[in-house]
Amino acid sequence: MQxxxxxxxxNGNAEEVGEFYASVFPTAHAEVESHYPHEGLLDFQQPLAGQPLxxxxxxxxxxxxxxxxxxEFSPNPSVSFMLNFDPLLFDADEPAARARLDEVWEALSEQGSVMMPLQEYPFSKRYGWVQDRHGVSWQLMLTDPAGDPRPFLLPALMFCGTAQNMATQAVDHYLDVFREAGTDTELGMRVTYPAPQGPATTDSVMFSDFRLGDQWFTAMDSGVEQDFSFTCGMSLEVNCADQAEIDLLWGRLSAVPEAEQCGWLADFAGLSWxxxxxxxxxIMQTPGAFERMMPMKKLVIAELEGASAG
Structure with missing residues (x-):
């Protein structure tokens, strides 16, 4: 399990969004995995009764x-997805990888907005950043196969707005927390700005990547003033082995008491987990589990299972 x-x-259109991405990426697959119950919903959830969750x-x-x-929330570019079009990943040459990149870019940019044009940059022969029609941001990069291997898709964190210049502190914290929880972690590359750029200083991170378990992420401090930051529009769900792991991660990550609800928390930078x-x-397939969960902040497995026991 990931x-x-x-x-x-x-915003009520998850099935449509899933179908869109399944059409954009040839190997993608989307399916409804759970539904809202008909009972135990809060007032604002009543219109969703029985609908896909x-x-x-x-x-x-x-x-x-x-x-x-x-x-209530929507995605913004503070969390995007880096797509590595590495010829080795596609078992293809560079022109073929470039052609695939261009096809995906065309699909994602239709009815979307371009944040950085698709062109050559000092760090890549072909790169572009686009926010698609559903508000989700994607960074497409033609990757040099001679570099360290990375997966095709990496969640990318941009520390901006109220979280400006917190990338180093946050990434080091995540590495420490997950290592304490028994997950193998690794800091990959970390490059700082060579000169001040917008709100970024020479101590700010221009690009970094890090690994939590088998998964790679990227992080950077924005070099442009932004009027947004992390929200529940994009969150990171952590699948925990037991209550002890839930307790540890909750205790080390949660920093905004008013954001605690139904297993959700916000860390000191505002990132939602x-x-x-x-x-x-x-657990959620058992009768009463959803209703039992709604008033919880940190999830307690025994109480959730107790709902199914009667």
Whole structure:
């Protein structure tokens, strides 16, 4: 099971969003995985009774989850997805990898907005950053196969707005926390700005990547003033082996008491996490589990299972 699963908040259209990405990426697959119950919902959830709750999306072996909800939150570019078009990953030459990149770019940019044009940059022969029609941001890069291997899709964190220049502190914290929880971690590359750029200083991170377990992530401090930062629109769901792991991660990551609800928390930089048991899908199929969960902050497995026991 994938340890950390990026979650994307959708405004009642998770099935449509999943179908869109399944059409963009040739190997992608999307399917409804759970539904809202008909009882135990809060008032604002009543219109969703019986409707899909989550849609599972797999892109090149990486699992994402689309949350079907209301208009309370939406994705923004503080969390995007880096797509590495490495010829070695595609068992192809550079022109073929470039052609695949261009096809995906065309599909994602249709009815979307370009944040950085698709062109050559000092760090890549072909790179572009686009926010698609559903508000999700993607960074497409033609990768040098001579570099260290990385997966096709990496969640990318941009520390900006209220989290500006927190990349180093945050990444070091994540590495320490997950290492304490028994997960193997690694800091890969970390490059700072050679000169001040916008709100970024020479201590700010221009690019870095890091590994939590088997998964790679990227992080950077924005070199442009931004009026947004992390929200529940994009969150990281952590599948925990047991209550002890839930307790440890919750205690080390949660820094905003008012953000604690139903296993959700926000860390000191504002990044949203969902700390859940790995058996969450099984537990939530039992009668009364959803209703029992709603008033919880940190999830307690015994109490969730107690709901199914009567």
């Amino acid at each position: 340890k950390i699963v990026p979650n994307i908040w959708c 989550t849609v599972g999306l797999t892109i090149a072996g990486t699992r994402l989850v689309l949350i079907n909800a209301g208009d 969902q700390i859940v048991p790995a058996r969450m899908a099984e």
